[in-house]
Amino acid sequence: MIAQPQPTRLLTTLTDLVAIPSENPPGGEKAVAEYIRDWLAPLGFQVRLEEYAPGRFNAEAVLANGPGPVFAFNTHMDTVPAGDGWQSDPFTLTERAGNLYGRGSCDCKGPLAAMLEALRLMAEDRGNWSGTLMGVFTGDEEVASEGAKYYCARKQDIDMVVVGEPTGNTVFSAHKGSFRPRVRVLGRAAHSGSPHLGENAIFAAGLLMPRIAAYHDDVLSQRSHPLVGNPSLTVTRISGGHADNVIPDACELLLDRRLIPGETDDTAMAEIEALLDSARKDLNLRCEITGKNATTGGATETAEEAEIVQISLAACRASGQSDAGPFGFQGACDLVHFIDAGATGTVIGAGDIRVAHKPDEYVPRDEFIVSAKIYGDIAQQVLGN
Structure with missing residues (x-):
């Protein structure tokens, strides 16, 4: 069993990510990608930043650790524009009444920070798992998913993926x-x-x-x-x-x-x-x-009996979700592109999609911390010896 997430480190990471503007349009994912590189490379990940269009970036981190499945975390580095009407600076993570406010706090820098924590914990426990662990962080999801489309058209060997979007730490296995x-x-x-x-x-x-x-x-x-x-x-x-x-x-x-x-x-x-x-x-x-x-993309689903769905459901239930799903998104996300490339996958993340694009976007602090544990538990189950 991997170590527990560290709340202080998680909050620091989310604070750093929210402070990097990556509003789409125009994007600005490069600075986020560089932060990811600097965070993961010292842990032994091979990190590649790919400029898929002028000024637009994906970040891929790979930790090969023997034979076994290829498992990836994915979420997007861009956010919608901050807009007006905020009670606090949208680029300064602010805690009020147990909620963490800031643009991207739940869509999707919260999932990104939690995935980085899970990747760290897995890297520090590599004696207890075998396979290839990846973090695939893409640009432009909020407009046309050009980053994920570009990446998945060239990457066909990912077996399972968990996509980070705000689901209240429940499992979504289909989307429109x-x-x-x-x-x-x-x-x-x-x-x-x-x-x-x-x-x-x-x-x-x-x-x-x-x-x-x-x-x-x-x-x-x-x-x-x-x-x-x-x-x-x-x-x-x-x-x-x-x-x-x-x-x-x-x-x-x-x-x-x-x-x-x-x-x-x-x-x-x-x-x-x-x-x-x-x-x-x-x-x-x-x-x-x-x-x-242009749109984010088509509809998709992963069958409930698929291994990644069952592992995801078990991890969410173990973290306190009595009704873990599976559910389906009314909107779209990047899962479809990974499934089109041959993977199976689920969508999981802290927060509520209904506050994601509004002023005073927030993620519940405790839910955010638990999400990192869920991610780590899923990776351990997929890749564990």
């Missing part, structure tokens, strides 16, 4: 995906003083939107996954017109299609194309998909 096509509805320009001479694309888009809402209500809401629930379709942005006195000849909608495991970008695209085709025929609309916006 997202697909965001842009739909352009066409009209015909005219002087706004003579609107009858044109075709108002905004009005035309208004005819399409009830069809989108009905598809969500009548079709998608009837589908369900046992862990993540229903898929969805909605409109999140609308843009049309180019001058105050011109009838708009085009209006663009951004659709947000949330995927459940078993659905893909391609299947969602085919369904939306069919919806648009019916609108063309029934309403005489001119509309088309013109592209798609």
